[in-house]
Amino acid sequence: MMEQLKLFIEAFSGLGLFLFGMIYLETQIKASAGRAFKRWVRYMTDTHAKSLLAGLGATAILQSSSVVTLMALSLIGAGLMNLESAISVIFGANIGTTVTAWIVGLVGFKMDIRILSYAFVGIGGLGSVLLEDGSRWRSTLNAMVGFGLIFMGLEGMKESFSGFAESFDLGEYRFESLYWYALIGFGVTAVIQSSSASIAIIQSALFAHIVGFEAAAAFVVGSNVGTTVTAMLGAIGGSPDKKRTALAHFLFNVSTGIVALAALKPLILLVDMVLPAADAVIRIALLHTIFNILGVLLWYPFIGLLAKWLKRFFKREKEHVTHYIHDVSTDLPDVAIDALVKEIAHLVDEVQNFALFAINIPPEKALKEGVPVDKLLDTFDENMQLSYHRLYAHIRRIEGEVFRFITELSRQQMDEMLKQKLDKAARTTTYLATAAKAIKDMLHDLDRWYDGESNEEQAFLRNLRYQILKSVQAFHKAYDGDEKAYEEMENFYKRIAESYRNSLELIADIAKNRAIASEMTTIAINDLHLSKSFSKSLRNVLKELQVLKGAVS
Incomplete structure (x- = not known):
């Protein structure tokens, strides 16, 4: 026995x-x-x-x-x-x-x-x-x-x-x-x-x-x-x-x-x-x-x-991509807007994480206080094995549900102040969608930069990752309620615009190296514009959220 x-x-x-x-x-x-x-x-x-x-x-x-x-x-x-x-x-x-x-x-x-x-x-x-x-x-x-x-x-x-x-x-x-x-x-x-x-x-x-x-x-x-x-x-x-x-x-x-x-x-x-x-x-x-x-x-x-x-078998049960609005009735506008603000906060987290994953830095490391930027860039310098397009599709679904909820909510009778907050929510979601789209449009290019073996390509990649990382960090700090948050974000956006001129020197170095494919010069210019668009969209989100957060205060 x-x-x-x-x-x-x-x-x-x-x-x-x-x-x-x-x-x-x-x-x-x-x-x-x-x-x-x-x-x-x-x-x-x-x-x-x-x-x-x-x-x-x-x-x-x-x-x-x-x-x-x-x-x-x-x-x-x-x-x-x-x-x-x-x-x-x-x-x-x-x-x-x-x-x-x-x-x-x-x-x-x-x-x-x-x-x-x-x-x-x-x-x-x-x-x-x-x-x-x-x-x-x-x-x-x-x-x-x-x-x-x-x-x-x-x-x-x-x-x-x-x-x-x-x-x-x-x-x-x-x-x-x-x-x-x-x-x-x-x-x-x-x-x-x-x-x-x-x-x-x-x-x-x-x-x-x-x-x-x-x-x-x-x-x-x-x-x-x-x-x-x-x-x-x-x-x-x-x-x-x-x-x-x-x-x-x-x-x-x-x-x-x-x-x-x-x-x-x-x-x-x-x-x-x-x-x-x-x-x-x-x-x-x-x-x-x-x-x-x-x-x-x-x-x-x-x-x-x-x-x-x-493929007919073992299909997942339908999952709600939203966290708050799918169980809330639009017949109660005050309650619905409260849930909407929370859902937009959820979308903010998803967009931040998507941008950080795209440059292969774990969000919990990037948003941790006191970690030097250079150390983050050096430590996490390999592509993560993630389905980035799946992450973006997930964000698009959240955006779609948020816009659908806003549309249904706008049909309800509400006072002028609630309507203004609803407009703010729609614009905030639009800016978040623009930020996510800018990162999505970089994905293929980032793979090419990672595969690049020249010093010029790696230098440009590091500069691009630095801009995205610093944009997210500044936005995150501002979003968490720092009194000088908006000013800091504005200053950083200006530095991004100024660094564009410095980045042109990196592009010139890429163009001089005949071992690098000629189209990489055009790709570099395009990626710099996308980086600026990403940072600008986050700055605009902060402007709208300053008003929108008052909806639940």
Whole structure:
């Protein structure tokens, strides 16, 4: 009884480590992925074929299709991979996992991931403690900890059932139907979380003549389907695309398993024709490879259609983008305007954060008192892996709801003072929309400046980021109620206008360098105008808010 309780606790703990590692890894991938990693992922997954090869190669190296599947789920959750690419990676991983069976069959190798998990957690943990908070390298090492926890969780779940795996004697179970062996293969893999390990078990049993080749073949097919359990666990609590990827993995493996079981005898005949003199252990590895390749060939032409069909599932419930006005009736103008002012404050926060994210500085760091601007610019000098256009779309939706609310509210009977405040709210929202649009129009250019390698391009980028950062900081201080707020914002806007002349010198340097694309000069001029427009819009917001805030005072 105590031994069974111990096994249960170990299994439960392993599952907890596994799930936490998944969530932690995804978080750190978002924080640590820099431009180079972003470009590499995009390059390796920009076509179905390359994504398939990436999945195959990664699985062959890591010796675990489960880990590669979890990596794909993490990347799609982090927004670094789309659904079709993730499906292609999983298809490749199913072929790559056959490498382990070949290694076991040829050299008897079996990888122990425990040491690997300790190494990842140890190196990542030490590095994350020693490096400065906010450093991209610290986030990268934290991601290593996430990998280590996933490995450790998988190993913990396997070890908790080691007694079962060691005493599992297929010789005691002689079934007439091959489907029973497939079911056992599925169950063993689902429990120990490794198709490679379960196939190694059946290869050992086959080598010892405990089971026949057909029974072993059915077991391998079942174990292939059992790997879907790992992906399902990894998708728990994840985004809709993560769940769709796990469902694609399930459909692929189940359909491939059904076809393989239905055509098991022809597959065995094909194996015997290809390797007639090989021993049974090698032939089972070949069978494993053949039916996975056949499954990929069957599904590969329909990846796009599969992804489109999966989009019907796991849709998020409609979420309110607004915080205050969606539950307020316009029949009560005084209450409605109070909610409107709060909603505009929410929109102010969103626009501020969007601008800071665009220059890759975390808002909580940028708006913290006493942090030198130069330190912020130096520390956070890599692109964040965020969907900037999604952030902008979110702001546009808030703006749209605010304008709709203002329109509905304007139909109500109200005194002249409330009407004036409503007009102020509309103008404030317009200026915030203009500020957000200026940043949105810079996004593509910012990527090009970040990719620039010349000193002139990097100098211009730093100047541009400085202007946006200082504009937001000055606006934030003013918005928080500093008595001299408006004057400070006015002075800073004047400095922005004056710095425009200094920036022209940077543009001249860019124009002189013939190694820089000629259009970068025009892009630089355009970005300076956008920066001025952003700062001016924030200054205008302050003018309107001075009156509008009186609506709730």
